[in-house]
Amino acid sequence: MEAVAGIGLLETAFVWKERHYFVQTLDIMKKILVPIDFSEHSEYALQVASKIAKQHGAGIILLHMIGISDSVLANSEIAEEAEAKYFLKLAKEKIKEFTKREYLKEVPVEAIIQNYKDFEEVNNVAREQHCDLVVMGSHGTSGFSELFVGSNTEKVVRSSELPVIVIKGEHEDFKIAKMVLACDLGKESIPVYTKAKAFADLFSASLEVVYVNTAGANFMGYDDVEKRMESFKKALGQEVKVNFYNHHSVERGILNYCAEQGADLLVIPTHGRKGLAHFVVGSLAENVSNHAKMPVMTIKL
Incomplete structure (x- = not known):
């Protein structure tokens, strides 16, 4: 050789x-x-x-x-x-x-x-x-919902059975101390959480879950929020920290929450064939003007 x-x-x-x-x-x-x-x-x-x-x-x-x-x-x-x-x-x-x-x-x-x-x-x-x-x-600069779309990175993310960490810029002092998983708390999110938790344990990092509650048809009242959270914990079989974040846009809500919490790594589930335009919660809101400069880990549902 x-x-x-x-x-x-x-x-x-x-x-x-x-x-x-x-x-x-x-x-x-x-x-x-x-x-x-x-x-x-x-x-x-x-x-x-x-x-x-x-x-x-x-x-x-x-x-x-x-x-x-x-x-x-x-x-x-x-x-x-x-x-x-x-x-x-x-x-x-x-x-x-x-x-x-x-x-x-x-x-x-x-x-x-x-x-x-x-x-x-x-x-x-x-x-x-x-x-x-x-x-x-990734060269993506056109907003979070279009971060990988049409690029080679998107193709890798869409087809990869392994978790993919996407890097958009230089990180001289790269470290992972706090991870945030953005998901819809559905049953499909259980294995995603399990995989994310395995990496969090490996990195000796904390992991918390965020659900972005948007206005309109997808808005949930307090009782519905509690039910969804409890169903997620019951299906997971363990106590986890789940945060609900109200925002008019799923994408903006996720990025704002990560910025406010000082997250080092954002974890999002993907649907494979559907690409990143269908990840996380419900339907997507308007395109995001802010860019996801932080590292993003994708895990296939």
Whole structure:
């Protein structure tokens, strides 16, 4: 197997031999998958992943997708091979440069280069490599409800069976002491809470739940609020801290609550195929002018 600057480089296609599920109790983190496109945003994600890896003695898997076009693949075998080798060489050189970063010292790193064009393949790699977490950068700047929509990050979030932490900016002093899970307190939110709690325990962080109560058709009175909260706790089988936050917009309410509480990580459930436009509570309100600059962890329902 060819090596790049002391980093194992896997270039073969993967065969899905067994299913790898995220267990409800996460006692140790072994591998973190970081998809990279060599942009500054993917480096922000790699920096955060390195901090998490050092904290928990985990390794990092770098995944770069070359995405050679169909027109290249349609050429003769000789031309195809030459073109593939060219792009592979460029990718290796860039990966070498990335892995020389000071913050990656003492972190076990492997690099995987694949000719994938569909970012949903990231989930396959994560499962094949038995990763526990995906950390990925995002260029999203158009508001919370459109944070990932139409981007490669959205495709990863939509298809990933593992929790994904999305990083939008540089975090020199990254730490997770307080996590907030925004959900609708329905039965589907129970496994999401369990997974979020496993990560909170691993990070030695607190975890609280917030339900944003909006005006209009989705508004709930005090009695309904109490019933929903008690049903959630009963289904969960344990006492949890649940907060209700009144706001005219679900998205604004979530972001305002996190800012007021000084949350380090926002956790939101996703519906997979429906994308992030359908997460959390009921129907979405107007687009948010504020941007979610804080790290966001998504967990698939």
